[in-house]
Amino acid sequence: MTSVRPSVPALRRGREHAAAAAREGVTLIDGLAFVISDGSGEMPPGPYGLVVRDTRHLTRLALTVAGLAPAPLVAALPSATSARFHGYLGLEGLGPDAPLEVERRRRIAPDGLDEEIVLRLWSVERVRVEVALETACDFADIFDLRRMRVGGVGSRPPVPAAVEDGALAFADADGALATRIAFDPVPETSDPSGRVTWTAELERGGSWRLGVSVRADGDGAEPVALGRPALVPDTSRRTAVRSEPPALARACRRAAADLDALSMPDALDPSRRLLAAGIPWFVALFGRDSIIASHQGRLLDPGRMAETLEALAARQGTVDDPANDEQPGKILHEVRLTRREWLGSGTTAGARPYYGSIDATPLFLMLYGTALRWGAEPAAVRRVAPAAWRALEWMRRHGDPDDDGLLEYRPTGPRSLANQSWKDSENAVQFPDGTLAKGPIAMVEVQGYAYRARRDLAEVLGWMGEEAEAAALVAEAEALRQTIRDRYWVEGSHGRPGYFAMALDGDKRRVDSVASNMGHLLWCGVPAPEEARQVAEHLAGPAMASGWGLRTLSADMAGFNPISYHVGSVWPHDTAIACEGLRRYGLDRAALRLAADLIEAAERFEDRLPELFGGHARAPGDVPIPYPSACRPQAWAAAVPPSLAAVLLGLEPDVPRGRIAIDPALPENLRSLDVWNVPFPGGVLSIDVDRRGPRLLSVPAGCVVELRPLTPPAGEEPA
Numbered sequence: 001m002t003s004v005r006p007s008v009p010a011l012r013r014g015r016e017h018a019a020a021a022a023r024e025g026v027t028l029i030d031g032l033a034f035v036i037s038d039g040s041g042e043m044p045p046g047p048y049g050l051v052v053r054d055t056r057h058l059t060r061l062a063l064t065v066a067g068l069a070p071a072p073l074v075a076a077l078p079s080a081t082s083a084r085f086h087g088y089l090g091l092e093g094l095g096p097d098a099p100l101e102v103e104r105r106r107r108i109a110p111d112g113l114d115e116e117i118v119l120r121l122w123s124v125e126r127v128r129v130e131v132a133l134e135t136a137c138d139f140a141d142i143f144d145l146r147r148m149r150v151g152g153v154g155s156r157p158p159v160p161a162a163v164e165d166g167a168l169a170f171a172d173a174d175g176a177l178a179t180r181i182a183f184d185p186v187p188e189t190s191d192p193s194g195r196v197t198w199t200a201e202l203e204r205g206g207s208w209r210l211g212v213s214v215r216a217d218g219d220g221a222e223p224v225a226l227g228r229p230a231l232v233p234d235t236s237r238r239t240a241v242r243s244e245p246p247a248l249a250r251a252c253r254r255a256a257a258d259l260d261a262l263s264m265p266d267a268l269d270p271s272r273r274l275l276a277a278g279i280p281w282f283v284a285l286f287g288r289d290s291i292i293a294s295h296q297g298r299l300l301d302p303g304r305m306a307e308t309l310e311a312l313a314a315r316q317g318t319v320d321d322p323a324n325d326e327q328p329g330k331i332l333h334e335v336r337l338t339r340r341e342w343l344g345s346g347t348t349a350g351a352r353p354y355y356g357s358i359d360a361t362p363l364f365l366m367l368y369g370t371a372l373r374w375g376a377e378p379a380a381v382r383r384v385a386p387a388a389w390r391a392l393e394w395m396r397r398h399g400d401p402d403d404d405g406l407l408e409y410r411p412t413g414p415r416s417l418a419n420q421s422w423k424d425s426e427n428a429v430q431f432p433d434g435t436l437a438k439g440p441i442a443m444v445e446v447q448g449y450a451y452r453a454r455r456d457l458a459e460v461l462g463w464m465g466e467e468a469e470a471a472a473l474v475a476e477a478e479a480l481r482q483t484i485r486d487r488y489w490v491e492g493s494h495g496r497p498g499y500f501a502m503a504l505d506g507d508k509r510r511v512d513s514v515a516s517n518m519g520h521l522l523w524c525g526v527p528a529p530e531e532a533r534q535v536a537e538h539l540a541g542p543a544m545a546s547g548w549g550l551r552t553l554s555a556d557m558a559g560f561n562p563i564s565y566h567v568g569s570v571w572p573h574d575t576a577i578a579c580e581g582l583r584r585y586g587l588d589r590a591a592l593r594l595a596a597d598l599i600e601a602a603e604r605f606e607d608r609l610p611e612l613f614g615g616h617a618r619a620p621g622d623v624p625i626p627y628p629s630a631c632r633p634q635a636w637a638a639a640v641p642p643s644l645a646a647v648l649l650g651l652e653p654d655v656p657r658g659r660i661a662i663d664p665a666l667p668e669n670l671r672s673l674d675v676w677n678v679p680f681p682g683g684v685l686s687i688d689v690d691r692r693g694p695r696l697l698s699v700p701a702g703c704v705v706e707l708r709p710l711t712p713p714a715g716e717e718p719a
Helices: 008-022 142-151 247-261 287-296 303-313 360-373 378-396 444-463 467-488 517-524 529-540 572-584 588-604 640-649
Strands: 026-030 033-037 049-052 055-058 060-065 071-079 082-089 100-109 112-121 127-136 162-164 167-171 178-184 195-202 207-217 240-244 263-266 269-278 282-286 334-336 652-654 659-662 672-680 683-690 693-698 704-707
Touching: 026 071, 026 082, 026 100, 026 247, 033 100, 033 112, 049 112, 049 142, 049 207, 055 142, 055 178, 055 207, 060 100, 060 112, 112 127, 112 195, 127 207, 195 207, 240 247, 240 640, 247 263, 247 588, 247 640, 269 287, 269 303, 282 287, 287 303, 287 360, 287 572, 287 640, 303 360, 303 378, 360 378, 360 444, 360 652, 378 444, 444 467, 444 517, 517 529, 517 572, 529 572, 529 588, 572 588, 572 640, 588 640, 640 672, 640 683, 693 704
Parallel strands: 659 704
Antiparallel strands: 026 033, 033 049, 049 055, 060 127, 071 082, 082 100, 100 112, 112 207, 127 195, 162 167, 167 178, 178 207, 240 672, 263 269, 269 282, 282 334, 652 659, 672 683, 683 693
């Protein structure tokens, strides 16, 4: 028999493949469990491994055959929960081709993972080789892993393994956490270091198989988090998107899979879904993230909006707790869904959410109105009404402590975030010279949300027959709209257009940096038409539009940094919101250019947009620059492709009034966009759009479609 020894050429080719594969990590997710490996399926030292309920239960899983790691060929992801890795090994003396093929089939489960390793031989000679797996477990928490990713620190020593009936068992010092790894067949050798071995004998055309099952236990997870039968999506009626070229359609399919994988049952009501914010750092419920992702994913799954509203209403603030930024009526910022104690957010098992968010509460009311227009069940709308009134009361009182009509934040507790809008990093709010603003801070987009929240709640109240209250809210909203325009508008000078300052500081001075925040005002309908036109000039200009999306901060500002978290990077959801706002004002040229940029960025990121990426200026032949610790998948980034599809259709339903408006526009890099089976109470909406115009295929019963001709891309004449 011949032992496996790669020849020199095989080793050289293997290293080249490995270098390419290592650049692309592979992430699988199922609820509160996820696994991250490199492109070959290996879990090397660093922020890799199996994480279940915010604890790493498998630190290392390394395969060798005859002492050598297989050279990777390709990784395939049939779904968000499964992957297949293909590799090979050369055999010395058996010709130039690689005769030994290695395949790894991995599937994530809510409580662990299962893997099948298959060796296949294509040599005419039989071989006998040692197969070894090196395993390790350190029970690091998710924040340890984040420190490893960002700074290379935070690692913990692995715990020794106990050998039990051929399986490996790991336990932490106090016995609260446990991991068990079982093998089929049982290893021939096992040791406390976590190394196990077998002898494989193969002949031509034959195969050798090894099954590996890893299960996490002992961290006190709610039992409901382990069962998902109620959440299996009905793909037979799912909204389908087709586009030509197919990049947007592929990204929408990936979005549907990722949003399914990020979903989990709500322990307070197992029939209701929660949406985790992102992998790997934020497998938790975030108010802002779940609201925006539910809104942006509405084309695929309108029902998620009502589920999100009810889940957040069930956790709405009830007391005044400065140590946790909680106030009555306030919508939470974050709640971890495990029983480990978290110093970072101060939450334990969902018993004490952290409420340090200034914008989640008005966004909650905005989603309330959107859910109604998209056909939410009347009973669900009525169930949320008491929480909506409490949210409005919070905006009027606690959210506006100085009674000037504006929502503002000031950290109140030892754990409080310094900044509490969506741009919540320490340096996110700065003047044009880079000086940081001092609080209390009133962010401009938050005021836009507060305006739109009142308009949306008024719409729901009108639907409920409470006309007087609705009219009073509309008047209140219009007064706030004028206040925003008066206090935040910065007049243009020296030939430059005007714009909205990003914030007011504690002295009520305008923080007059040019930033993406004002794009959210367009989404909310705050600016006058001429103001909107000037805002669009900034958003479409070279200082803000990177060529891949919208920068969070203008490149003309002193603090601009393209690889920062919030002062120059590109956040896809931020750009998508600006696209929606630009279309609201008929500013289609800027909207379509930004949409085209996002579609091309998604294609470069293999159809899965990350949480954020670099704000570097695009040049011919460029690719977008990844941000080193970005979540991928991340909920509101995953929801961007279906959001773009809805925005490009100009789809604005008003189910209570029996109307659906469609105002299509296609960017230059999209020849056609077809969307089928958008669910509404009276049936489904299906529409095809190409350069000749839109064509309705099906309309929900009880609705009249107002269909406008296609808006052509800039420079084109209508067909």
